Amino acid sequence: xxxxxxxxxxxxxxxxxxxxxxxxxxxxxxxxxxxxxxxxxxxxxxxxxxxxxxxxxxxxxxxxxxxxxxxxxxxxxxxxxxxxxxxxxxxxxxxxxxxxxxxxxxxxxxxxxxxxxxxxxxxxxxxxxxxxxxxxxxxxxxxxxxxxxxxxxxxxxxxxxxxxxxxxxxxxxxxxxxxxxxxxxxxxxxxxxxxxxxxxxxxxxxxxxxxxxxxxxxxxxxxxxxxxxxxxxxxxxxxxxxxxxxxxxxxxxxxxxxxxxxxxxxxxxxxxxxxxxxxxxxxxxxxxxxxxxxxxxxxxxxxxxxxxxxxxxxxxxxxxxxxxxxxxxxxxxxxxxxxxxxxxxxxxxxxxxxxxxxxxxxxxxxxxxxxxxxxxxxxxxxxxxxxxxxxxxxxxxxxxxxxxxxxxxxxxxxxxxxxxxxxxxxxxxxxxxxxxxxxxxxxxxxxx
Amino acid sequence: xxxxxxxxxxxxxxxxxxxxxxxxxxxxxxxxxxxxxxxxxxxxxxxxxxxxxxxxxxxxxxxxxxxxxxxxxxxxxxxxxxxxxxxxxxxxxxxxxxxxxxxxxxxxxxxxxxxxxxxxxxxxxxxxxxxxxxxxxxxxxxxxxxxxxxxxxxxxxxxxxxxxxxxxxxxxxxxxxxxxxxxxxxxxxxxxxxxxxxxxxxxx
Numbered sequence: 001x002x003x004x005x006x007x008x009x010x011x012x013x014x015x016x017x018x019x020x021x022x023x024x025x026x027x028x029x030x031x032x033x034x035x036x037x038x039x040x041x042x043x044x045x046x047x048x049x050x051x052x053x054x055x056x057x058x059x060x061x062x063x064x065x066x067x068x069x070x071x072x073x074x075x076x077x078x079x080x081x082x083x084x085x086x087x088x089x090x091x092x093x094x095x096x097x098x099x100x101x102x103x104x105x106x107x108x109x110x111x112x113x114x115x116x117x118x119x120x121x122x123x124x125x126x127x128x129x130x131x132x133x134x135x136x137x138x139x140x141x142x143x144x145x146x147x148x149x150x151x152x153x154x155x156x157x158x159x160x161x162x163x164x165x166x167x168x169x170x171x172x173x174x175x176x177x178x179x180x181x182x183x184x185x186x187x188x189x190x191x192x193x194x195x196x197x198x199x200x201x202x203x204x205x206x207x208x209x210x211x212x213x214x215x216x217x218x219x220x221x222x223x224x225x226x227x228x229x230x231x232x233x234x235x236x237x238x239x240x241x242x243x244x245x246x247x248x249x250x251x252x253x254x255x256x257x258x259x260x261x262x263x264x265x266x267x268x269x270x271x272x273x274x275x276x277x278x279x280x281x282x283x284x285x286x287x288x289x290x291x292x293x294x295x296x297x298x299x300x301x302x303x304x305x306x307x308x309x310x311x312x313x314x315x316x317x318x319x320x321x322x323x324x325x326x327x328x329x330x331x332x333x334x335x336x337x338x339x340x341x342x343x344x345x346x347x348x349x350x351x352x353x354x355x356x357x358x359x360x361x362x363x364x365x366x367x368x369x370x371x372x373x374x375x376x377x378x379x380x381x382x383x384x385x386x387x388x389x390x391x392x393x394x395x396x397x398x399x400x401x402x403x404x405x406x407x408x409x410x411x412x413x414x415x416x417x418x419x420x421x422x423x424x425x426x427x428x429x430x431x432x433x434x435x436x437x438x439x440x441x442x443x444x445x446x447x448x
Numbered sequence: 449x450x451x452x453x454x455x456x457x458x459x460x461x462x463x464x465x466x467x468x469x470x471x472x473x474x475x476x477x478x479x480x481x482x483x484x485x486x487x488x489x490x491x492x493x494x495x496x497x498x499x500x501x502x503x504x505x506x507x508x509x510x511x512x513x514x515x516x517x518x519x520x521x522x523x524x525x526x527x528x529x530x531x532x533x534x535x536x537x538x539x540x541x542x543x544x545x546x547x548x549x550x551x552x553x554x555x556x557x558x559x560x561x562x563x564x565x566x567x568x569x570x571x572x573x574x575x576x577x578x579x580x581x582x583x584x585x586x587x588x589x590x591x592x593x594x595x596x597x598x599x600x601x602x603x604x605x606x607x608x609x610x611x612x613x614x615x616x617x618x619x620x621x622x623x624x625x626x627x628x629x630x631x632x633x634x635x636x637x638x639x640x641x642x643x644x645x646x647x648x649x650x651x652x
Binding site: 095 | 466467468469471472473474475476478479500502509510511513514515516517528531532533534536537538570571572573574575576577578582584585586587617618619620621622623624625627628629630631632633634635637638639640641642643644645647
């Protein structure tokens with residue numbers, strides 16, 4: 001593996017204390033891509049991005065260039081909405097990009113607006129990220145004063161306002177139609193798709209491209225160096241580099257930019273240049289490969305590359321690059337409850353399977369953990385899971401408007417399947433303490 | 449108190465002016481109200497409703513969806529302790545319990561002196577620095593019980609000027625100079641953007 005020779009694309013300025021300032025950004029080539037782009041045909045800029053095969057970095061992994069092309073022709077105005085509402089448990093790469101290199105993001109926004117023909121851009125930052133809001137506000141003020149944003153950018157006919165806006169605490173607003181609702185001043189509840197695919201009917205029912213912070217932060221490098229140079233990095237279906245956060249029971253937790261599709265989970269978790277292995281050299285029990293919605297992975301998955309298609313086929317996902325490592329001392333029931341509780345608290349309440357289902361999953365797991373578990377509880381958990389997402393398949397089947405509820409199902413199912421003994425032991429113990437009657441468990445049923 | 453001050457009305461109007469539809473300014477304006485009073489008052493919501501042209505009930509309807517808005521007085525310092533998975537693995541729940549003992553309150557409650565409110569929150573995005581917490585949305589990383597007690601003591605002693613009172617988020621506001629404004633683009637502005645004229649994109 002040659003990760004040390006791979007260029008740092010989006011974190012290249014992170015080592016500078018003043019990486020967030022215009023002076024540093026300009027001194028390191030900043031806004032060069034914008035100058036280059038406005039001398040090009042907008043369609044050629046879009047084509048350059050398409051040729052990079054940049055996958056969206058928000059979680060779904062949809063090709064960014066293709067997404068741009070979904071806006072219907074000749075329907076104006078179009079809007080660009082930047083999804084900076086990062087709330088996925090286990091990662092905060094977008095926050096780092098907003099805090100430490102806000103100009104890189106702003107330049108990416110401008111390149112996208114120029115290529116797509118967006119009349120106005122809205123940069124939606126998560127409410128809890130006060131420093132990111134501050135840095136972006138300061139960077140936008142600098143960029144406006146320097147003529148990079150606003151009317152007649154760098155003396156050209158390209159004009160666009162980039163408006164900083166921010167949320168107020170709701171995980172679901174990371175879902176793009178919920179984000180649009182929030183940006184319209186409403187409760188952040190997802191819209192039904194179809195018909196409300198943002199590219200066709202988004203903000204104010206106009207064509208709207210919603211792109212993630214990390215996705216857009218890649219654009220200046222792509223325009224500077226060419227889409228082919230970007231596509232030359234990484235694996236066939238996962239180009240370029242990507243930021244992965246490794247947290248939990250590792251010696252050196254951190255957020256790392258690595259070549260996409262080449263580096264393996266084992267490299268990232270054990271290599272001294274990354275997370276450095278498990279704390280106290282303990283054995284690994286499980287790890288979450290891509291955020292709270294991802295089915296858990298185990299020791300046998302460590303040699304898989306961090307590559308979208310491979311991980312999808314192995315039954316989980318890379319999501320937004322949030323890797324959470326649990327060592328052998330971890331209580332699987334407790335960890336499982338915490339993940340479920342997150343979904344129960346963050347359900348927006350619009351769809352019954354999610355609102356009721358996640359709440360009941362939490363209650364049942366809570367009673368198991370508290371020593372009140374019943375012999376029938378594991379079957380009951382699986383039954384509730386099956387009601388939220390029939391068949392408990394991967395990818396999860398949808399019974400709801402957005403994937404939040406169905407996403408809660410697979411991680412729990414994967415944990416119960418793997419650590420059934422632990423769950424049963426909790427319940428047996430509970431029962432012995434209370435009734436001293438031996439417990440008979442129903443036969444394990446595979447739900448996958 | 450309560451209704452937005454004349455200075456804040458000026459800021460509010462500037463914010464509203466950046467959006468194609470005034471209601472889009474609702475969340476930023478609710479934050480402005482919370483910055484002014486420490487929480488969002490009924491009077492402020494009625495005032496915001498007037499400013500953006502919706503009913504007060506619609507303002508409350510939106511505001512009540514979002515966890516950051518508080519409708520009753522809270523402590524000067526909102527201490528948000530993360531117990532989500534990465535923090536749980538590294539002792540976030542134990543830290544929360546310690547905080548409850550130190551301050552003598554449960555999550556959601558405020559100390560009698562009005563200084564501290566604690567909350568048991570979902571992921572606040574500092575997972576590699578677990579267990580972590582925020583005070584008024586400013587980060588504290590890898591916090592031990594002793595460090596927590598010291599932080600509380602420092603805040604009590606007024607020794608943390610870097611942390612503004614609850615309600616203030618960014619201390620820098622976006623300002624778009626009038627001569628640099630490209631202008632709001634509303635859904636009624638159906639003309640093709642001028643820089644696309646003659647582009648292949650325009651023909652496709």
